[in-house]
Structures are given as C-alpha cells and as structure tokens.
Amino acid sequence: MNAASWSDLVFAHARAGWLTLAALTGGLAAWLAMLSRLRRPAARACGPAAPPVRPAAEAPQAPLAAGLAETLNYEVDAVDALTEVEVFVEFGQLENAAQALRAYVEQYASHSRKHLQRLAELYLQLGQIHDYADTLASLHDQALLDRAQLEEAVLQGLRQDFNNLDLRLLAEQRLGLGMLELANLLGDAIETIVLPPAADAPPESASAPAPTLASRGAPLTLAALVEGSRPLDALSRIEREVVSSLLPSERQARILLSCRDFRHALPVLEGILQLRPGSLSHRLDALYVHYQQRDLDGYCRTLWHFHVALGPYGARLKEQLVHAGLVMGSHPVLKQLAGRPDRPELERIGRQAGYAPPAAVRAAKTRLRLVEPTATAATDDQPDPLREAERYLEYGQTDQACKTLELAILASPEDATLYPLLLELYEKQDDLPRFTWLLRRMEEDGRQPPGEITLTLSAFVQSMQGRRHRGLAA
16 A cells, blocks of 8 residues: 555545544554554664665665655644644533634734634633633724624623723723723623622621621611613703703713714814814714714715824824725725825815815915014115024024024015025924924915925925934834
C-alpha cells in the first residue's frame, strides 16, 4: 500500500464523519508510537557494532516508510481549527473550543463577524465575561455590531455579572448608559443579579435578648413608588412650554431627545448651531435626529456642515457617518463626501447643493465697522505699514509689528504684499490661532485675501499643522 492509498483511506473516512477521522488519526498515531518502541530495543541490542548490510531488495523500503510517515503527519495537520472546535463542542469541552476558536480568529479571521459572534457566545456560556466584553468591543470597533445589537449583547452579559467593570465601561463609553439606565433596562432581574441569595442566619445564642420595638424604634417599611421600566413618553404641550421657558437650550435638547420627541428637538438643535456652528456634539445630535426621521436631505446637509467643522480630521468617523447615510438611500452629496474631498472641494459641493450661501449673500450680511476718528486726516502722509512693522522689529517689538500688519490687512485685504511678513511672524511665534482670528474677522467683514496669496496661505496652514502634529507625537 503506497502513500496515495493511505491518503484515499483517510479522506474517505473524513467524508463519513469527523469523529471517525479523529478515531482513525488516534489509532494511527498509537500504531506509529508502538512501532517506534519496538524498534528501540533492537537498536540498543546492536550496540556500537556496525549496522548490518541490508539486501538490495530491501533498500527501497526506507524511502517508502519515510514517505508514509510524512503523509500521515500531513493528514493529521490537515484537520483545520474549525473542525477541532466542532469536535470540542460535540464532546462538551467548551473551554477548549473557545481557546481553539480564538487562536483561529486571531490568525485567520480577525474581521469575521460570524466567528467573532460564535466566540462571544462561547465566552458567555462559560461565564468568562471579561473575554466576552473584549470580543464585543472588537465587533463594535469593526462596525460589525450596531447600537441595538451591542446593547442587547451587553445586557446579556450583565445578566450574568452586573458588577463586571469591562461591560460597565463598554456600556458607558459606547452606549452612554450609566448604572441607573442599565438597572432600568434590566428591570426586575436586577435584584436577582445584584443581591445574592441570603445565607442561613447563624442561630442566636439563648442568652442574647431579642430586640424590642422600644429599643430599635419603629421598623422602616419601604414602599415602591414606581415599579417596572419604560421609555419616557413625549412631553405634552404644557410640559414643552415649561421646559422651553425655564431651561436653557442645551437642557431642552437633551430632554426632548431622551423623550424621542425628534420633531421638537430639531428646531432647538438648529438654534444652538446658529449660535455655535462649531459644536460637533450638537451636529452629531442633529445627524441622529435626521437618521431617526429618515430625512436624507437634512442628513446630507448636516453631514456637510459636520465635514466643514471637523476639517481634515476624523476620517474614520466621517466614513461611518457616510455609510449610515447610504443605509437610508442614495444621494449625490453622500457619494461626493465618500471621496474624502478637501476644503475647496467641500466648498464647491456646498455651493452646488445650496448648503453654503454665495459670496454676494455673505457680503450683504456684513457688520458695520466702527469708524474711529484719527488725529490726522487720511492724507499721503500715512506711514507705510511694512516700514512701520520693520521699524518695530528693529527694536524687538514683535507684537506691535503683528498688530500693525493686521490692521493694515483688515483695512486693505487686497494688498498681497502685507501677508508674507505677517505669516513669517506667525510662524516664528507658532501662533496659528491668531491667524485663524484674522481670517474670521475678514470673513465677518465680507472680505477675502487676494487669489495670488491663496497658495501661500494654504502652505502656511499645512506647515503649522504639521509642526503641531510632530510636537504631539514627540
């Protein structure tokens, strides 16, 4: 019988059943071990004598035996880890099954939702809640679980171990659920989870007198005011009027969102964003409201503003939000945002979709500038801002030089000769916020830097941001 016939024999039994394959593998291993033990005494009996010369007819048996051993080793190693897991589960060895499945997942299938969920189920059956929480975190990090699925899985683990720190942190950081919210979600089961069964009280000694009502006072009787748990209903008209008249806007939005009153929460959020357009948390709340209402147009508009406010950061969060929008439906803005556009491209997308007001509208809403009288009339005797700034720099007055150039730029932003020296001073002082303030003032006045200086400004911003990132990395 050659190596091929042995391989056919083994794989034929493998098709009949995995348990039969395991039995055959064990029998072959035992036979090889017994054969090796039988050969050892013969080798020791020969001692240091020279090995006997074999006949020429027996010479081909050595490569045949070596090939047979290699074939058997290959067949034993060919049993994959998933089959091993199934065998362990079949025999009730869940701990070994979890170890084998974890090794397989870490080596071959770290992004497989099916195998990670199977591993989490095994950990939950074994009561290994720490490993269970780690597996849930891995699933959520890879966007393989949505919020509802993660919440249900966390509650299943807390039903076994409510005081598990990993699950509590997972619920608080990923779901925003504290102890009270978790207790409300678990309902009546929280008493059997948190409170262990009362142990048998030790018999009191006969000499100890029984406490009387006079000695310990009147017994305390606890009466539950509200039993059970349910989500908050929407506020009535009178309740909304009270909330809107007595509470600030942020508290109003939080209460309306907790009541899932999205129709009245959205105007409150939009009012907050008009006052604080850079608030990312309220942008996310508005995105959540649009998603719950399945308002794809409003979701795309708010997502565009979120991209503008976030700038070049948060690429992973942007991808997840774009994916959530594509779940609702297809939209041209979503397809363009999925391509990770830069700032000029974002502005073009906003103008094309009507999200960003045109330049003429922005100029019409400019604020009136305060006109201050000067000691001398505006004549040709006014000093050159560049020369005045250089004169300040000669005496080491960098701040006065910056102020002189900033006032000159605000007065005539179209003068491109004023920018290089000011940018150089900003770079030496590492003062990017002051540059941002200058651009904001120009935007409020409806003015813009000249087109020939745009590349210089962009290179300056990239240089300052790169320096800040390198400083944080160091």
